[in-house]
Amino acid sequence: MKRAVRWKLQRLFSAGVSLMSQRPNPARILAYDHIGIRVSDQNRSMSFYQALGFKETARFPLYEANEMLSPDGVRINLIFNGTRVPDAHNVLLDAPIKLPGMTHPAFIVDDLEVFQTWLDEQGIVITQGxxxxxxxxxxxxxxDPDGNVLEFNQLVDGETQ
Structure with missing residues (x-):
């Protein structure tokens, strides 16, 4: 982003001006590509996400990150520069004051019951649902091992239970 544009956007936001009054984005957003997940222990996190079915497809040493892909094309990036803090909590979800930010990725699975059984066998705690x-x-x-929240969904037909 050019410096002048960034500066103008910062001025608009700091002045409380809504971008909704500006011209809409003329470029189409074609797809969702990936989510970056910051972790503190590369080996532990790689093992966890590999067990979920992701495979490392690229490594980005300059950014302390990688790219992982599921067999069905779902992409995540692990960012390996997180600081390990014993008994750390997720500041977006566990704190009494809810700060703005992205709270979790949500993945779709083909069979939630089978997935739940596998989680139980692996000793992975289901925190909700x-x-x-x-x-x-x-x-x-x-x-995940760093407390990052992951949601898994099965799409169903029918009414809300």
Whole structure:
């Protein structure tokens, strides 16, 4: 982004001006590419996400990151520069004051029951669910070794339970 444009955007935001009054983005957003997940222990996190089915497809040493891909083309990036803090909590979800920010990625699985059984066998704690979220999905939530929240959904037909 050019310096002048960045400066203008910062001035607009700091002045409380809404971008909604500006001209809409003329470029189409074609797809969702990946989410970056900051972790503190590269080996432990790689093992965890590989167990979920992701395979490392690229390494970016300059950025202390990698790219991982599921067999069905779902992409994540692990960012290896997180600081390990014993008994750390997720500042976006665990603190009483809820700060703005991205709280979790949500993945779709083909069979949530089979996935839940596998999680139990692996000793991965389900922190919430499974339960219906609206009429289209049943979801459960887990945390990775650093406390990052991951949601897994199965899309269903029918009414909210």
């Amino acid at each position: 499974p339960h219906h979220i609206g009429p289209r999905r049943v979801a459960l939530f887990i945390r």
